[in-house]
Amino acid sequence: SFDIIGDIVVVRLPDECPIDPGRIGEALRAFVPGARLVGADRGVHGPDRIRVLDRIAGDGPFTTVHTEHGLRLHVDLGRAYFSPRLAHEHHRVASQVRPGEVVFDLCCGVGPFSAHIARDGRASRIIAVDSNPEAIELLKRTLAELATATPVEARTERVEEFLEGTEPADRAILNLPHEGIKYLAPLMGRVARGGTIHYYEITPRGRVGDRGKELVRESGAGSEWRCLSSRRIHAYSPQSDMVGYTLERRS
Numbered sequence: 107s108f109d110i111i112g113d114i115v116v117v118r119l120p121d122e123c124p125i126d127p128g129r130i131g132e133a134l135r136a137f138v139p140g141a142r143l144v145g146a147d148r149g150v151h152g153p154d155r156i157r158v159l160d161r162i163a164g165d166g167p168f169t170t171v172h173t174e175h176g177l178r179l180h181v182d183l184g185r186a187y188f189s190p191r192l193a194h195e196h197h198r199v200a201s202q203v204r205p206g207e208v209v210f211d212l213c214c215g216v217g218p219f220s221a222h223i224a225r226d227g228r229a230s231r232i233i234a235v236d237s238n239p240e241a242i243e244l245l246k247r248t249l250a251e252l253a254t255a256t257p258v259e260a261r262t263e264r265v266e267e268f269l270e271g272t273e274p275a276d277r278a279i280l281n282l283p284h285e286g287i288k289y290l291a292p293l294m295g296r297v298a299r300g301g302t303i304h305y306y307e308i309t310p311r312g313r314v315g316d317r318g319k320e321l322v323r324e325s326g327a328g329s330e331w332r333c334l335s336s337r338r339i340h341a342y343s344p345q346s347d348m349v350g351y352t353l354e355r356r357s
């Protein structure tokens with residue numbers, strides 16, 4: 107399978123690829139309109155979740171502008187995480203924001219959730235946090251072009267430090283699928299009554315129904331919180347999916 111990110115094509119190839127990757131790259135470059143560069147995906151690595159890419163066709167940097175629901179996002183695949191597979195989710199979460207909400211976008215990457223919410227203009231304030239300064243720099247570039255009236259504070263900071271001293275939010279997004287669980291309980295303590303958390307996790311297929319209730323139980327949130335819904339975002343492996351859970355604090 108392959109993804110298109112701006113004018114870059116990212117393709118997943120088997121470890122023992124029977125066809126020369128260069129030929130696959132050139133074929134994709136010819137097939138995808140406007141493709142400049144093709145990279146073979148060697149997986150997402152390290153704390154900044156950066157995708158390692160082997161250039162197999164084309165030239166120029168791994169920097170591009172990706173358009174998602176009409177929104178222009180500055181992306182640099184060599185320096186910060188980005189996946190086009192979350193486009194619908196970025197848009198869906200933004201559409202749920204109510205007038206005046208304070209929103210936290212934690213582990214924001216290049217900030218697509220924040221940018222969508224800022225463009226919609228209903229939040230009173232957005233605080234976007236990521237430990238990777240390159241990701242925050244790219245978000246600032248996106249926001250500068252967006253010229254939104256919604257104040258967005260883009261901070262290079264670790265989630266655990268940010269959560270120690272912050273005011274409460276009405277809505278929070280926590281998108282660190284392999285490790286986010288360790289921040290869920292502290293985050294629950296920073297969301298106001300009636301507030302919502304959009305939490306993302308890789309979940310084994312068939313466990314999604316139970317996992318929502320388990321998340322609330324594991325975080326020790328008791329009866330104050332409930333899981334409103336769980337949604338499969340995309341396949342992650344043959345046995346698991348990237349799943350979005352919507353958790354709500356009772357009023």
Ligand SMILES: C[S@@+](CC[C@H](N)C(=O)[O-])C[C@H]1O[C@@H](n2cnc3c(N)ncnc32)[C@H](O)[C@@H]1O
Pocket residue numbers: 153154155186187188189192212213214215216217218219235236237238241263264265266281282283
């Ligand atoms: C899955 S990516 C984020 C994707 C982004 N929300 C989106 O929708 O495109 C996870 C991000 O978490 C950041 N990260 C990892 N550990 C962190 C921590 N302890 N505090 C803040 N950010 C962290 C990484 O730098 C990375 O950008």
